[in-house]
Amino acid sequence: MSSQAVASLQAEVARLRHELQTLKVENQSSIADETMFVGQYLVERLVQLGVTKMFGVPGDFNLGFLDFVEDHPKIDWVGDCNELNAAYAADGYARINEGKIGVVTTTFGVGELSAMNGIAGAFSEHVPVLHVVGVPSTTQQKAKPMLHHTLGDGRYDAYYKASQQFTIAQAVLNNKDTAAAEIDRVLTECVVKAHPVYLMLPTDIAYARIPAGRLRTPLSVEPPANDEEVEQFVLDEIVKLVEEAKNEVIILVDACAIRHGVKKEVKELYERTGLPVYSAPMGKTAVSEAYERYGGIYVGSISHPEIKEKVESAKLILSIGALKSDFNTGNFTYHIPTQRTIELHSDHTRIQYAGFPGIGMKRLLPKLTSRLQPFKEGAVQFDVPKYEHPVPQEDNDEISHAWLWPRVGQFFKSRDIIVAETGTSSFGVLDTPLPPDSIFVSQILWGSIGWTVGATLGAAFAGLDRGLGRTILFVGDGSIQLTVQELSVMIRWGLKPIIFVLNNSGYTIERYLHGMTRKYNDISNWKWTKLLDTLGGEEGKNCKSYTVRTKQELSALLDDAAFARADVIQLVELVMPKEDAPRALKVQAELSGKTNRYVAEF
Structure with a gap:
């Protein structure tokens, strides 16, 4: 079974557990009989997730929903000049607000297609962005009139199908009875998997009344638990390789350490073990660049010679959150043999040539830190030249x-x-x-x-x-x-x-x-x-x-x-x-x- 399949299965189990918990609370809640509009429910969930700004462009199919946004005291409608820029803004918002999501709202067809390049970029780089699309009513979608913003051929699902290529989860809210559960599912996937998701909100469903009780149960956004037996085996294997490397071990941190919320865990690892730490370009500032054991940016053959030598001569590389793209690896010039590499990812771990699906780094890292801490005395013997970048003296006044x-x-x-x-x-x-x-x-x-x-x-x-x-x-x-x-x-x-x-x-x-x-x-x-x-x-x-x-x-x-x-x-x-x-x-x-x-x- 692939790591993606295992992670999906674990996420589904977590969702079902959350659903059971929610149903119990709904049945016991004093507000179980209270109702609210679907659009209001979505806005409340976003506020619970810490969202303070929503980006986008108004259009006739999302205007009613935007009333709920504008009337809420804890979230602002920013209003962008076009949908592409709005998607970029939601991406930037999510990158800085680590652990939270960005939200972009567009209208059907013309608006959402304009935003799609921005959504694809967020997908590519593991950024959690919710794309809310205001769409024609469920009645219109069934009748399929030649409505504005359509392709004129009755394919009201064409844009939804396109969105599936660039989002990790999607929902069409065409039934008020399942709308809240679908909103919760999509939002949970967005946070847990750190990828964009897509939500179709018909004009009539936005104003359909539903029970408010689910809001009493916060969304479960923690990553799924690792299998304890497999995790223990993984830890033992890593410790064994560290022992064999005799202190010549380095940590290489990349983008997904940021996107999947393990900066704190990574910091504890390198500080408590004393292991030298380097970054890939996309992982820049995942590690404090003022830290005395930080050695600089490793980018394959493009690296500065002293950095390249230190990384590539290490007997073992502990790679955390790698995204091995061309510009992130010096055009794939990483000279790090697989047999000297351990890779930690959000939903799997690789030790040399062996893969361990479902063993995610968020839960693994604290245990690994505990196991590797005894190696600190030897690790600090491994020299880390401090990388500096002095201002050169040039014989002209051009800004080079x-x-x-x-x-x-x-x-x-x-x-x-x-x-x-x-x-x-x-x-x-x-x-x-x-x-x-x-x-x-x-x-x-x-x-x-x-x-x-x-x-x-x-x-x-x-x-x-x-x-x-x-x-x-x-x-x-x-x-x-x-x-x-x-x-x-x-x-x-x-x-x-x-x-x-x-x-x-x-x-x-x-x-x-x-x-x-x-x-x-x-x-x-x-x-x-x-x-x-x-x-x-x-x-x-x-x-x-x-x-x-x-x-x-x-x-x-x-x-x-x-x-x-x-x-x-x-x-x-x-x-x-x-x-x-x-x-x-x-x-x-x-x-x-x-x-x-x-x-x-x-």
Whole structure:
């Protein structure tokens, strides 16, 4: 049986147990006879899960439901410029609000299809997002008239079928008697499996009355229990391999350690065992980069030589939450043999060549920490060179990538949220050590350009929920043009991110992949410092804009106390050389270019 099948079976058992518990409470509850609308029930469940913001665009099939959202005192309707941006915002909100979900609401057909790219990205990168779709009434769905937003051929289920490719669970709420249970099932799957889910809410069902008693029982969102006998065997095997490795063991942390909520457990593991710890690019800031036993980012052959040597020479690698995509592994250049690898995942464990379905890391890690703690005295003998990224001395005043990233590294503070766009920004900031308790956000696997602008909106809201510091975005001049409208939403809500626009005249990552001088990698050069004023701000009052062209100008701005306080939304145009790029991007582009093989064969 596959790990996915075992995990699904365990989840179904947990759901049935929860259902029994809920029924008992409903029967005993003093509010069992009280009723509420289905739409209200959904909103109450979201509030119970800690959701404070809902993103999306109004449409005629979701307007009635949005009344329930707007009237609730504990959740805000944000209102985005388009559905794609809204999906990005829900994604960013969920990434920062670890353990909670993002929510995007669209209308039938035209709205939900626009959001689908954002939902697919969340699926790809294990981000829990609920997609609520307001759809025609159950009567209309049965009669199948040629309604607006349909394909004109009676296929009212076409978009639902499309959504199944990008969500872990779906529900069509066409029966009020099962609506509450279906809502609970889908929400539970979203949280437990850290993937997007899809909910069709017909206009009439949203206003159907149902018993309110289920709300007395909180959703069960803990991962399923591991089989005790198999778990014990797994622990014994890991301890045996650690003993054989004679202290030459390292921990490699990746994205799913964040997405599946084990950062705390991982911290206890590396602190109590003293094992050296490294991160993959998608796992950046899963481990505090100020920790004395943290060695830096491992990304296969792209890694800095001293990091590459330490990781690849270890006799045993304890890999936690790996997502082995091309950009996350240096184009699949991980030189770590399977026989030296243990992999911990949310729903399975691998020890060398053996797989153990259903043994999830959330419950395994505390027990593993306890078993490995006696090895600490030997583990700390294994040297971990501290990775540093000093600002280089260059003989010109151009803002180069080699200079930029270590320089802005000095600007970052503890608890900052740092969002980096696919391309030069995400590759550039990788080498920069970030302060304690800061959070790095990027979309390295899905890589949809423009994602960061919407994600920054969601991240900034989540940062307020969590009491975090500044939200800082690095985005290219090409990428921001796709989703720039969300700056207006940030202004309307009084959010105060710092937005660094890297103006290097086009799609730099594409130039390095193919077509350095091709016109298709060129873009229009906007008047960047006019954007905030155009999109609803008042320059000098509730927004500020800057252009910097030299190292001296940028350093002066970064050292300015008023700028650093981020009291208003600020946009900085960084004018940079057209054909410059971070070291890691150049190497990755060379590797990807060989893989793509855009060369004619004769």
